[in-house]
Amino acid sequence: MATTPLHVIIIGAGTGGLCLAQGLRRAGVSVAVYERDRTRRDGLQGYRVGIDADGKRALRANLSPELYETFLATCAQRPLYGNQMTHEKKFLFSAGPDVLKDEDQPSEEDKDESVSRMTLRQVLLTGVEDIVHFDKEFTRYEQHADGSVTAHFADGASSTGSLLVGAEGANSRVRKQYLPHAKLVDTGLVGITGKTPLTEETRALLPREVMEGVTMVHGPKGFMCIFHVMRFKWDEEGKPKRGIGSTDAEAIAAWPGMLYDNSRDYIMWGFAASEKWLPSDVSRLRGAEIQQLVLEKTADWHPDFRRIFSLGDPGSSFPLVMRTSEPIDQWQTRNVTLIGDAIHTMTPGRGVGANTALRDARLLARKLAAVHRGEQPLLDAVHAYETTMTSYAWDAVIKSRAQMDGHSVMHRGDLIGALARGGMRTAMRTMNHLPPLKRKIVAAESGFRGAGRADED
Numbered sequence: 214m215a216t217t218p219l220h221v222i223i224i225g226a227g228t229g230g231l232c233l234a235q236g237l238r239r240a241g242v243s244v245a246v247y248e249r250d251r252t253r254r255d256g257l258q259g260y261r262v263g264i265d266a267d268g269k270r271a272l273r274a275n276l277s278p279e280l281y282e283t284f285l286a287t288c289a290q291r292p293l294y295g296n297q298m299t300h301e302k303k304f305l306f307s308a309g310p311d312v313l314k315d316e317d318q319p320s321e322e323d324k325d326e327s328v329s330r331m332t333l334r335q336v337l338l339t340g341v342e343d344i345v346h347f348d349k350e351f352t353r354y355e356q357h358a359d360g361s362v363t364a365h366f367a368d369g370a371s372s373t374g375s376l377l378v379g380a381e382g383a384n385s386r387v388r389k390q391y392l393p394h395a396k397l398v399d400t401g402l403v404g405i406t407g408k409t410p411l412t413e414e415t416r417a418l419l420p421r422e423v424m425e426g427v428t429m430v431h432g433p434k435g436f437m438c439i440f441h442v443m444r445f446k447w448d449e450e451g452k453p454k455r456g457i458g459s460t461d462a463e464a465i466a467a468w469p470g471m472l473y474d475n476s477r478d479y480i481m482w483g484f485a486a487s488e489k490w491l492p493s494d495v496s497r498l499r500g501a502e503i504q505q506l507v508l509e510k511t512a513d514w515h516p517d518f519r520r521i522f523s524l525g526d527p528g529s530s531f532p533l534v535m536r537t538s539e540p541i542d543q544w545q546t547r548n549v550t551l552i553g554d555a556i557h558t559m560t561p562g563r564g565v566g567a568n569t570a571l572r573d574a575r576l577l578a579r580k581l582a583a584v585h586r587g588e589q590p591l592l593d594a595v596h597a598y599e600t601t602m603t604s605y606a607w608d609a610v611i612k613s614r615a616q617m618d619g620h621s622v623m624h625r626g627d628l629i630g631a632l633a634r635g636g637m638r639t640a641m642r643t644m645n646h647l648p649p650l651k652r653k654i655v656a657a658e659s660g661f662r663g664a665g666r667a668d669e670d
């Protein structure tokens with residue numbers, strides 16, 4: 214197998230692919246990224262992604278220190294409250310900064326961040342624009358006897374390198390060709406997301422804890438909606454807001470990505486329901502039609518929540534049929550590998566899909582840097598990456614799925630479903646009135662989840 218000179222071809226300029234490209238570039242490894250979107254502004258709906266301790270560690274490792282500062286500056290203000298509410302807009306549970314003691318808090322470095330997907334992509338593109346090729350839709354690859362691999366694109370172009378990395382998300386064509394037995398399965402749950410601009414009117418519809426927090430609303434039939442209020446550190450014109458720290462202000466003012474970003478303060482909402490309550494063509498609905506569907510399904514919800522749905526930007530609304538990978542046995546290592554959703558799509562409830570993609574990017578970049586330095590043969594490095602990645606990724610896939618399955622009884626339309634929902638509400642109200650228990654729950658939720666990663670170092 215030819216291992217030198219190492220040239221890595223990445224398919225997909227998403228979260229994992231770009232973080233990997235950043236890490237390889239910093240390590241001096243030759244790398245090129247091929248992305249189906251026509252330009253850097255296309256394709257990504259602006260939903261919010263939570264970046265946890267794992268994700269931050271990966272970004273810190275792969276980005277230059279200046280770009281990591283820009284990442285931090287372009288995150289939204291951190292949520293202070295975790296809330297659970299009924300669809301009638303009544304609190305079941307609410308925990309704010311007063312609940313946690315100092316010793317429960319993760320370190321500043323490990324605290325969760327909220328970022329717009331579009332903003333994160335612009336950050337990750339900064340400084341690697343010259344190696345990211347847009348309007349290149351990957352179709353298939355071909356392996357050669359000399360150990361090289363060629364990626365082919367829909368426009369007839371091709372590119373040859375020593376390693377092909379499929380980072381093109383859940384519908385990965387690299388995976389379908391390489392590991393055709395790796396399947397995605399439907400979970401029976403459909404999400405509909407949307408974005409409503411934060412204005413004087415929409416601000417007045419939500420209580421302070423919701424404005425400054427993350428809120429899950431529980432409705433009849435197991436319908437749910439999550440609200441994230443995204444307040445950024447820049448104003449309508451993209452200029453640093455008054456009162457933010459000077460490091461953030463400087464990073465925002467100096468950041469060329471702001472020219473391409475469209476993130477202004479907004480309320481992100483994600484409605485979810487079992488597919489049995491939705492029209493069979495829900496996955497084809499878009500914009501005003503899908504927004505109308507949310508309004509129909511929430512006819513008995515509080516008018517303030519419905520007003521937020523109706524004021525949403527129709528262009529931001531789209532359905533998501535939630536799917537999950539099924540773990541497979543480890544395969545024989547070759548000069549093709551996979552990172553992120555391309556190999557381990559997971560249900561979104563635990564919010565770790567992007568973080569696991571970032572973790573892959575950190576791990577693979579480290580392994581390939583060692584190959585570049587001549588310390589390890591390419592296939593040994595790829596094998597080591599795949600062994601570690603599959604152990605933590607399948608664990609995350611299984612836990613995410615179990616969390617979703619645990620809620621499935623809530624979606625039943627019969628007495629058992631009604632009892633389960635009633636029981637859940639009573640339990641939350643009770644916990645809300647027991648401060649020690651409340652603290653325990655919140656500490657477990659916000660605790661440092663990234664401990665014990667020595668295996669990757």
Ligand SMILES: Cc1cc2nc3c(=O)[nH]c(=O)nc-3n(C[C@H](O)[C@H](O)[C@H](O)COP(=O)(O)OP(=O)(O)OC[C@H]3O[C@@H](n4cnc5c(N)ncnc54)[C@H](O)[C@@H]3O)c2cc1C
Nearest residue numbers: 225227228229249263351381382553554564565566567568
């Ligand atoms: C509503 C929602 C909320 C979420 N919230 C969170 C969260 O809070 N925290 C979290 O960790 N995760 C979250 N996730 C999951 C997270 O978004 C994904 O796990 C993550 O984006 C996966 O990153 P990736 O790099 O593997 O793929 P992606 O970011 O999906 O990137 C794939 C890229 O490949 C490109 N591509 C696709 N096909 C081709 C092709 N044939 N040729 C070339 N390019 C191609 C795509 O255009 C895209 O740019 C959420 C997901 C959803 C849907």
